[in-house]
Amino acid sequence: MFLGVAALGAVGVVVGASVQNFLGDVFGSGFASLLPGGDHFRIYTITGAYPKVSRDRYRLEVSGLVERPAMLTMDDLEAMPATSFVKTFQCVTGWRVPGVHWQGVRLSEILDTVGVKPGAVALSFESYDRSDSESLTLEQARLPDVIVAYRMLGGPVTTEHGGPVRLYVAPMYGYKSLKWLSAIRVVDQVVPGYWEQNGYPVNGWLDGTTGSTNPDPGLT
Ligand SMILES: Nc1nc2c(c(=O)[nH]1)N[C@H]1C(S)=C(S)[C@@H](COP(=O)(O)O)O[C@H]1N2
Numbered sequence: 001m002f003l004g005v006a007a008l009g010a011v012g013v014v015v016g017a018s019v020q021n022f023l024g025d026v027f028g029s030g031f032a033s034l035l036p037g038g039d040h041f042r043i044y045t046i047t048g049a050y051p052k053v054s055r056d057r058y059r060l061e062v063s064g065l066v067e068r069p070a071m072l073t074m075d076d077l078e079a080m081p082a083t084s085f086v087k088t089f090q091c092v093t094g095w096r097v098p099g100v101h102w103q104g105v106r107l108s109e110i111l112d113t114v115g116v117k118p119g120a121v122a123l124s125f126e127s128y129d130r131s132d133s134e135s136l137t138l139e140q141a142r143l144p145d146v147i148v149a150y151r152m153l154g155g156p157v158t159t160e161h162g163g164p165v166r167l168y169v170a171p172m173y174g175y176k177s178l179k180w181l182s183a184i185r186v187v188d189q190v191v192p193g194y195w196e197q198n199g200y201p202v203n204g205w206l207d208g209t210t211g212s213t214n215p216d217p218g219l220t
């Protein structure tokens with residue numbers, strides 16, 4: 001089944017979910033699914049495809065209101081200070097996966113590397129799938145558990161999970177964690193992304209959090 005982006009309204013998201021649950025069952029989700037009571041990831045893709053970008057060819061473009069626009073390679077990202085933590089991943093539709101290990105570079109680290117110009121207010125994110133998009137305010141982007149992730153579930157981020165590099169916005173619902181991250185643009189206003197245009201809140205704070213970080217409370 002393939003649904004074009006234009007065809008994917010709110011109904012498309014629901015129809016897609018059953019396919020995605022099936023794909024999640026096929027691909028499995030790694031260690032988290034083996035934990036007692038642990039749920040497992042559903043693999044989501046709004047295009048029906050999984051963009052394949054090799055480690056060698058991967059580039060993360062950082063542009064817009066920055067002093068030093070950059071095309072970051074995997075080596076560049078891995079040379080930057082790494083951060084890692086264990087958090088509960090939660091989709092707004094109700095499924096969640098506790099105890100997920102993540103590793104990557106803080107978005108704040110990348111912003112400091114390129115230098116944010118005055119007048120910058122928000123970030124826009126683009127995907128190699130050419131369809132998904134996301135946004136964060138600068139303030140949200142600088143939270144310590146908002147990262148550009150290259151490891152997940154104890155290994156490199158797999159293609160179906162958005163590898164080689166995806167966003168992980170720990171304090172917010174899963175739709176903010178854009179997969180197959182291709183570009184970060186520093187901009188002067190918040191531009192709502194794909195899921196927001198389909199009805200999800202622009203500020204996707206997890207229930208029970210104060211709008212700061214994900215304390216990994218278990219989210220019972
Ligand atoms: N490019 C892209 N990123 C995406 C999505 C998507 O469909 N395409 N789905 C989002 C949603 S709604 C969720 S819950 C998570 C799911 O991550 P997973 O596919 O690794 O389980 O990815 C988010 N990032």
Ligand SMILES: [Mo]
Pocket residue numbers: 090091092093173174175
């Ligand atoms: Mo989601």
